[in-house]
Amino acid sequence: MKSLEDLKRMREAALKKVEMREGGKDYRVVVGMATCGIAAGARPVLNRLVEDTAEHDYNCVVTQTGCIGMCVYEPIVEVYDKDGGHTTYVHVDPEKASKILAEHIGKGIIVDEYTVDAAKKEQGL
Amino acid sequence: MIRTNVLCCAGTGCTASESALIFDNFNECLKKYGLENEVKVVKTGCFGLCQKGPIVAVYPDKIFYSHVKPSDVERIVSEHLYKGRVVTELEMSDEDLQTHEKIVDIDKIKFYEKQQRIALRNCGKINPEDISEYIAMNGYEALGKVLSSMTPQEVIDEMKASGLRGRGGAGFPTGTKWQFEKDQPGDEKYVICNADEGDPGAFMDRSILEGDPHAIIEGMEIMGYAVGAKKGYIYIRAEYPIAVHRLQIAIEQAKELGLLGDNIFGTDFCFDLELRLGAGAFVCGEETALIASIEGKRGMPTPKPPFPAVSGVWGKPTSINNVETLANVAQIMLNGADWYAAMGTEKSKGTKVFALGGKIRNTGLVEIPMGTTLREIIYEIGGGCPNNKAFKAVQTGGPSGGCLTEKELDTPIDYDNLIKAGSMMGSGGMIVLDEDNCMVDVARFYMEFIVDESCGKCTPCRVGTKRLLEMLTKITKGEGTLELLDEMEHLCREIQDTALCGLGQTAPNPILSTLSHFRDEYIAHIVDKKCPAGVCKSLLTYSIDPNLCKKCSMCSRQCPVGAITGVPGKEPYVIDTEKCIKCGSCMSACRFGAVVRK
Numbered sequence: 001m002k003s004l005e006d007l008k009r010m011r012e013a014a015l016k017k018v019e020m021r022e023g024g025k026d027y028r029v030v031v032g033m034a035t036c037g038i039a040a041g042a043r044p045v046l047n048r049l050v051e052d053t054a055e056h057d058y059n060c061v062v063t064q065t066g067c068i069g070m071c072v073y074e075p076i077v078e079v080y081d082k083d084g085g086h087t088t089y090v091h092v093d094p095e096k097a098s099k100i101l102a103e104h105i106g107k108g109i110i111v112d113e114y115t116v117d118a119a120k121k122e123q124g125l
Numbered sequence: 126m127i128r129t130n131v132l133c134c135a136g137t138g139c140t141a142s143e144s145a146l147i148f149d150n151f152n153e154c155l156k157k158y159g160l161e162n163e164v165k166v167v168k169t170g171c172f173g174l175c176q177k178g179p180i181v182a183v184y185p186d187k188i189f190y191s192h193v194k195p196s197d198v199e200r201i202v203s204e205h206l207y208k209g210r211v212v213t214e215l216e217m218s219d220e221d222l223q224t225h226e227k228i229v230d231i232d233k234i235k236f237y238e239k240q241q242r243i244a245l246r247n248c249g250k251i252n253p254e255d256i257s258e259y260i261a262m263n264g265y266e267a268l269g270k271v272l273s274s275m276t277p278q279e280v281i282d283e284m285k286a287s288g289l290r291g292r293g294g295a296g297f298p299t300g301t302k303w304q305f306e307k308d309q310p311g312d313e314k315y316v317i318c319n320a321d322e323g324d325p326g327a328f329m330d331r332s333i334l335e336g337d338p339h340a341i342i343e344g345m346e347i348m349g350y351a352v353g354a355k356k357g358y359i360y361i362r363a364e365y366p367i368a369v370h371r372l373q374i375a376i377e378q379a380k381e382l383g384l385l386g387d388n389i390f391g392t393d394f395c396f397d398l399e400l401r402l403g404a405g406a407f408v409c410g411e412e413t414a415l416i417a418s419i420e421g422k423r424g425m426p427t428p429k430p431p432f433p434a435v436s437g438v439w440g441k442p443t444s445i446n447n448v449e450t451l452a453n454v455a456q457i458m459l460n461g462a463d464w465y466a467a468m469g470t471e472k473s474k475g476t477k478v479f480a481l482g483g484k485i486r487n488t489g490l491v492e493i494p495m496g497t498t499l500r501e502i503i504y505e506i507g508g509g510c511p512n513n514k515a516f517k518a519v520q521t522g523g524p525s526g527g528c529l530t531e532k533e534l535d536t537p538i539d540y541d542n543l544i545k546a547g548s549m550m551g552s553g554g555m556i557v558l559d560e561d562n563c564m565v566d567v568a569r570f571y572m573e574f575i576v577d578e579s580c581g582k583c584t585p586c587r588v589g590t591k592r593l594l595e596m597l598t599k600i601t602k603g604e605g606t607l608e609l610l611d612e613m614e615h616l617c618r619e620i621q622d623t624a625l626c627g628l629g630q631t632a633p634n635p636i637l638s639t640l641s642h643f644r645d646e647y648i649a650h651i652v653d654k655k656c657p658a659g660v661c662k663s664l665l666t667y668s669i670d671p672n673l674c675k676k677c678s679m680c681s682r683q684c685p686v687g688a689i690t691g692v693p694g695k696e697p698y699v700i701d702t703e704k705c706i707k708c709g710s711c712m713s714a715c716r717f718g719a720v721v722r723k
Contacts, residue, residue, distance in 0.1 A: 001383045002391040004269040007260065010382075014261035020130055020185040021250055033209035047163070050128040061185040062128060064209030 016054065020061060027060035027105050028080040029053075034067035040074035041093065048094035049077070049101065058105040073116060079104055088116040129164045129206060132182040134249060136171030136335050137328070137367055139179040143195055147179055150198035158207050170336015172249035174236050175489040177217055182231075182249070189231050191217040236487050239506055241468070243476050244292075244329075244452035245492045248336030253371050256378040259339040265384055267455035268343050271350060272392045275458075277307060280351040284454075286462035288474030293319055293410070293447030294525065294551045295627070296473070296540040299454075302444055305434035306352040309442035314354040317438065317445040318345055319415060320361035320368070323407040324523025325574060327554035329478040329490055330448035334361070334368035337452065338375035342385065342398060344451030347458060349396045352444050357398045360415050362405040372400060407524075407578035411626050412445045414580065425582045426626035447552070449478055469495030473539030483520075483556035484510045493538075500534040503557060514559040518642065522551030524571045524578075525631030527638025528564070547638050549631075563660035564643040565650055569597040571635040579629070586629030589620040593636060600647060601661040603654040610647060614640065659722050662707045666723055669711075671697040673719035680711035680720060 001007060031037070031046045049062045060079075068076050073090035077100060080086040087110055089100055096114055103109045112118055133139075133148045151166045172180045177191035181201070188211055190201065197215060204210045219228040219235050228234055242248075251258040259265070271280055285300030306314060318341055322330040334341060345357045361369055376398055379385040387395045401419050408414045409424040416438045418424035437443020453475060457465045466474045473495040479502060482488050486508030493502065499519060503509065510516050518528040527548035529536075536542050540550050558567065572594045581587045596613045599605045617633035624630045640647060649655050656664040669680070669689075674697035681689035681698055688705045691698030700711070700720075712720040 004266070004273060004390065007265055007269050007390075010257065011260050011263070011266075014257035017255075018130075018251060018258050018261045020128075021132070023185070023187065031209070033207070035208070038208070046128065047126065050163070051126045054126060063186045066208060066210035 023061070025059050025061045026082050027058075029060050029062045029101070029105070030078045030080065031062070031064045032066070032068040032074060032076040032078075033064040034071075036067060036071035037074045037076065042075040044094050045075045045077065045092050045097045048097045052098055052101050053105075056101070056106070058101055060101075060105045070116070073119060076116075089114045090116045090119050127163065127165045129186070130184045131164060131166045131206070132169045132184065132249065133166060134170070134172050134178060134180045135168035135367070136175075136178075136248075136332055137365075138171065138175040140367065142179050144179040146195040147181065147193055147198055150195050151202065154199050154202040155206070158202055160202070160206055164206050167252045168254065169251060170248040170253050171245075171332040171490060173240075173245065173332075173490040173492075174217075174487060176487050177489075180217070180249075186211070187231060188229075189217040190215040235508065236489070236491070236506055239497070239501060240492050241476050241494050242492045243456050244333060244340075244449050244478055245336070245490065246456070247340065248332060248490075251337070253336055253338055254374050256339060256375065256382065256384075259337070263459060264339055264455075265343055267458035268346050268384070269390050271347050271458055272390045272394050277351045277353060280347065280458070281307060283458065283462045284351070287457045287465040288462075288469070288472075289450065289453055289457060289465065290473060290540060291447055292449035292453075292477065292552065294522070294549065296550060299446065299450055302434065302446070303348060303351050305432070306354075306442045306444045309435060311442065312353065313439075313441045314352055315438045315441055315443040316345055316348045316352060316354045316357040317415070317419070317443060318357065318359040318451055319410060319412070319445050319447045320359055320365075321403050321405075321410040321415060322362070322365075322448070322552060323405075323410045323578075324525075324552050324554045325571075326482045326520075326556045327480045327523060327552045329480055329553055331365050331368050332490055333448050333452050333478075334365070335371055338368075338371045339379065340452045340455060341372075341448060342375055342379055344446075344454035345398065346385070346389070346396050347454050348444060348446060348451065350394055352442075354444075355395050355397065357396065358401050358419055358438070359398065360401045360403055360409070360419055362409075363402040364405045369400065369402065376400070406580070407574075408580040408626070408628055411628055413626070415445065416443065425580045426628075428625060449553070470537060470539045470542075472541055477538070477550070477553055479553045479555045481507050481555050481557070484514065484516075484559040484562070485557040486511050495539045496537040498535050498537055499529060502538070502555070503534070507557065510557065510559040514561060516557070517560055517562060518558045518564070520548075520556040520558060520567065520635075521554065522549035522634070523554050524574050525549060525628065525634055526551045526554075527634050528558070528567075528642055530642050547641060549634075561658055561660070563601075563656050563658040564639040564646045565597065565601055565656075566658075566660045568636045568639045569594065569601055572597055572632075575628075575632045579632075583623075583625035583629060585620045585623040586625070586632060589616060589624070590629075590632050592616060593620075593633065597636070600650050601656070602663040603650065603661075605647075605651040607648075607651060610640075610651065655723075665707055666702055667700050667705055667707060667709075667711065668702075668721050668723070669698050669700055669715075670719050670721055673717050674698055675717050675719070677716075679714045679716065683710040683714040685710065 075092045077089045077092045155161045181190040289299045290296040414424045414426045433443045478492045533546045579586045678693040688701045
């Protein structure tokens with residue numbers, strides 16, 4: 001290491017290791033990971049969310065939670081924004097997960113077609 | 126891809142409660158659940174709330190588990206890490222005093238809410254054995270900034286403007302100390318980090334070294350640059366094996382990256398660092414004795430002047446700073462003197478770490494801005510005395526300090542206010558005493574410590590403290606007289622005036638301070654032959670109240686000397702006071718409160 005620039009480069013690389021301990025992100029993305037969620041395929045969804053977030057530096061933390069209570073709609077992903085408002089996405093698969101991140105976190109646009117409201121409408125509820 | 130970090134406290138306190146095994150169990154269990162590529166387990170330094178250790182934190186969920194046992198690990202992995210269900214029973218929590226609601230948000234828990242962490246900023250947050258985690262937290266940026274854009278004088282001016290004062294006890298302004306050394310002629314100069322933490326009850330330096338060793342290395346390099354030294358020593362006691370080990374790793378890693386050694390950051394600045402292990406003598410925290418010990422001589426103080434800034438280690442100009450002081454240096458350089466000086470009181474800037482111990486609910490390390498009151502520390506952060514006992518006093522400043530009582534609870538804490546109140550800041554040990562502590566016994570404890578630790582070089586300390594201990598022992602045995610009390614006070618003043626070094630001069634402080642606040646307790650020992658707190662054994666008698674005795678024989682079975690007689694179910698038990706050794710076993714054995722101590 002011979003200059004402040006070298007140190008900065010090293011810090012950028014090291015930041016990934018610790019940034020999840022710092023908080024201060026705009027969005028919190030939560031995956032339901034109870035038995036029902038895991039059985040319906042929540043694990044690959046979680047993995048995709050984590051990978052995409054790291055790759056694209058999305059302004060969110062990805063965490064998991066237990067049963068959300070709508071087991072029929074699993075895998076469920078909930079996105080909480082800073083004001084406490086939240087959106088529930090249902091029947092999520094890895095592809096949908098990528099899109100949710102890119103649209104909702106990346107651009108601030110809710111992906112209406114994947115939300116629980118859309119799913120209910122489809123079922124005529 | 127790692128999605129979760131599990132942070133296990135690996136400080137000395139939690140290590141003593143098997144945190145190393147917890148760490149191993151996590152790694153094993155994660156493999157069992159196939160999570161080893163998703164969850165990373167990290168060993169960190171102290172989280173501060175040692176009372177609740179071992180502590181495990183899960184990020185990014187920000188869940189803190191307390192009192193974790195190795196056997197709890199599987200549950201945390203299978204429930205929380207695998208299924209996302211927080212194990213609420215193990216979660217660290219507090220109760221809201223008004224609403225009685227459970228608080229789990231770590232930033233709102235009383236112990237942490239009032240704290241402002243600068244010296245402890247990375248403790249419990251990074252892996253101290255991985256330099257890249259320190260660098261991720263802006264580590265070594267201050268050093269880079271100082272070397273590339275500031276002159277040594279500018280660094281010293283910045284330190285002076287920050288108002289930082291030595292955290293080891295005396296509170297000497299750090300910038301001024303550095304200036305003295307810089308102004309000395311010659312090009313062979315040294316800097317020393319005093320990590321010989323010796324006050325009973327103080328452990329902040331150990332925790333900083335264990336949790337954030339690079340902060341000390343960086344602070345020393347900045348100090349070295351400012352004063353013109355190329356070489357530094359960290360003088361640390363061998364009794365701190367974890368801290369020593371992590372420092373060794375940290376020094377090695379810094380050398381590998383070129384952050385220690387020649388031409389640091391491509392500049393002309395060269396700096397080398399060496400560890401020196403002490404054997405744990407209290408006197409070696411005194412700077413001239415410390416220097417003697419580094420040179421391989423017997424650790425004994427020498428008269429000042431010459432001050433170390435003029436003639437220190439190997440007879441060359443030397444600056445000595447304490448661990449906590451150095452932990453603030455990089456932050457001041459990074460954020461500026463104004464930022465630091467905005468915290469604290471008029472003459473004591475910044476924050477101070479206190480080690481809370483004794484009769485208090487939340488034992489541990491707290492870092493608070495100067496000017497916080499004792500009441501806030503003891504009651505709000507510390508949670509008050511356990512078991513609904515009444516607060517009696519708080520001892521600050523270790524064997525050189527004194528006691529503060531109820532009256533001083535609302536005094537804003539800073540160097541000058543503590544001295545005004547008859548104690549001192551010291552290194553920040555804070556031992557809380559409740560109604561069950563005898564103040565004469567407390568004074569005797571500190572005097573015993575001093576007698577043990579006196580280096581023996583000067584007569585007032587070597588002989589004087591021994592005599593003081595004898596007098597105190599007489600009083601606790603009920604053999605004291607009022608004349609003896611006067612004599613003791615006189616001897617205290619004599620020692621203050623004539624001892625060679627700071628340790629000897631301040632050795633009588635615990636006696637003088639307890640005498641001024643608790644003279645009535647001394648009188649009770651001398652005149653009434655009673656120990657009001659029920660501590661001094663010679664003045665106590667145990668007896669059994671025949672009306673309360675259920676004749677169960679529990680007490681007599683516990684008595685190690687066969688002093689209790691009676692007939693089970695028929696005759697109440699009686700203690701033979703001649704045989705009784707006053708161990709108290711009967712009292713804790715009796716379930717009916719029939720054993721009385723007077």
